[in-house]
Amino acid sequence: MKKLFRTAAAVLTGTLLLSGCTQLDLSQDVEAFPEFNSWTSYGTGTATYADLAAAANTISNATDAQVRILTSDTAIGRLTPLRKKQATMGRLGDEHMFAYYGDEEFANPEWGPQDLRLVWAPTAPHSLMVTAASGIETPEDLRGKKVPKISANPSVNNKYDALLAYGGLTWDDVTPVTVSYSEQPEALKSGKIDIAFQQVYGASLYELANTIDTKWIGFDPAETEKVAALQAVAPAVEIEPFTRAAGQDEGQEDYGMIYSVPLTSYADLSETQAYETAKALQEHYPDYRDATVTTENWDLEHVVTMPVRVPFHEGTIRYFEEMGVWTPEAEARNEALIEYGEELRATWPEFLAQADTSGDLKAQWTAWKDTHLDPIP
Missing domain, CATH: 3.40.190.10 (Periplasmic binding protein-like II)
Known part of the structure; x- marks a missing residue:
């Protein structure tokens, strides 16, 4: 809770x-x-x-x-x-x-x-939320999808760069959509974007998960080459588990980006x-x-x-x-x-x-x- x-x-x-x-x-x-x-x-x-x-x-x-x-x-x-x-x-x-x-x-x-x-x-866990109906299960599935470019926020854009690197993708493989950081939950709900990156315990994400079915797309720490590609772009990031986040069931565990x-x-x-x-x-x-x-x-x-x-x-x-x-x-x-x-x-x-x-x-x-x-x- x-x-x-x-x-x-x-x-x-x-x-x-x-x-x-x-x-x-x-x-x-x-x-x-x-x-x-x-x-x-x-x-x-x-x-x-x-x-x-x-x-x-x-x-x-x-x-x-x-x-x-x-x-x-x-x-x-x-x-x-x-x-x-x-x-x-x-x-x-x-x-x-x-x-x-x-x-x-x-x-x-x-x-x-x-x-x-x-x-x-x-430190705090951050990860990538999608709607349950999106069909997106892993970063590789973002090909052709609407991915945010966060206005005036190089920190978050760096994490999107790292996400795409993990999935073997570039910005040429997706459709960039410019939004502000705080606009992401509403933009995800309306279909303006297909994924949102935030700290996983944000109030706006709980509000979103209470109105539509959402899920977190996964990182696999055992995929060492993919994790290395991610960390080459975002070297301060570790891939670690988180629980009790918006949209998670009791006892559910997902993996996200953990950094200070x-x-x-x-x-x-x-x-x-x-x-x-x-x-x-x-x-x-x-x-x-x-x-x-x-x-x-x-x-x-x-x-x-x-x-x-x-x-x-x-x-x-x-x-x-x-x-x-x-x-x-x-x-x-x-x-x-x-x-x-x-x-x-x-x-x-x-x-x-x-x-x-x-x-x-x-x-x-x-x-x-x-x-x-x-x-x-």
């Missing part, structure tokens, strides 16, 4: 209307969880938002702090308030990686590589603000653990503590060290990622000075990195 979370006045939700927002003092040192926080996230109908709101609501009630959650369907929309210092951090999809490396839509003169840090990195959707900040967030946020998320975990299906993955036993593509914030590292979960291997990896990020940001102006800005900057930037920088550590 779906788990719900309770909302409270302490947690405010709004769309990203930035013109009237005040800049926050991200350098301010604190001695407890900050009295006011502004976080960004996916839309209110998603499980990504539900998890974040549950944690924020619990901490707010316990500390009398206020957390404003700003929602957006787009990667740029979730990151812009952080960049403008109108939000302290955001729960981001793979845009936290794309922005760090200046890839995808961040390969443009307005952005380029961003100096980001992970504050807390819970981390709470992320810029590096200039003060060490104490990151530390107190990480500390609060762990110390208040028992009170929000059962708020949603996936908040049980928000404690130190389950969150990612080894940096993979983006380094952790120094405040989080201090907390990890106090809790005995930060290793020499993690420290070495973190330092290597920080140094690589510094190289990326240092070479970006030189790249732009010689780039053809009327052409494909993404391809030019990729070629520049291959030529001028050592491989990613």
Whole structure:
């Protein structure tokens, strides 16, 4: 059965209307969880938002702090308030990686590589829902079907790329349909698209499964070549089982894409603000653990503590060290990622000075990195 979370006045939700927002003092040192926080996230109908709101609501009630959650369907929309210092951090999809490396839509003169840090990195299962009447059983069956291209969301589009790679398909084998991330459930119901990719516990997916028969199309971890093709496109993804999702029967198990959707900040967030946020998320975990299906993955036993593509914030590292979960291997990896990020940001102006800005900057930037920088550590 779906788990719900309770909302409270302490947690405010709004769309990203930035013109009237005040800049926050991200350098301010604190001695407890900050009295006011502004976080960004996916839309209110998603499980990504539900998890974040549950944690924020619990901490707010316990500390009398206020957390404003700003929602957006787009990667740029979730990151812009952080960049403008109108939000302290955001729960981001793979845009936290794309922005760090200046890839995808961040390969443009307005952005380029961003100096980001992970504050807390819970994982969550995502998968691909179809209608029971569609006849689609595996990714291979998507040939000729209507597959979403998610507007301004490189993270999710990367997962669709990976899905097609698993099935031995390309975008030339399917019919791309442009929709926003939150439009997918209704578009699937109306027949505008034939498949939808979301975190499997989203409220909108439960609503959809209550109105029409749906099912999850499967990945098989034993298909090692197909999984390797998927991970070549989306290297942070693991194929693992999930249960209790929208449309599943009691005890049913399907396989989906499991990866981190981390709470992320810029590096200039003060060490104490990151530390107190990480500390609060762990110390208040028992009170929000059962708020949603996936908040049980928000404690130190389950969150990612080894940096993979983006380094952790120094405040989080201090907390990890106090809790005995930060290793020499993690420290070495973190330092290597920080140094690589510094190289990326240092070479970006030189790249732009010689780039053809009327052409494909993404391809030019990729070629520049291959030529001028050592491989990613």
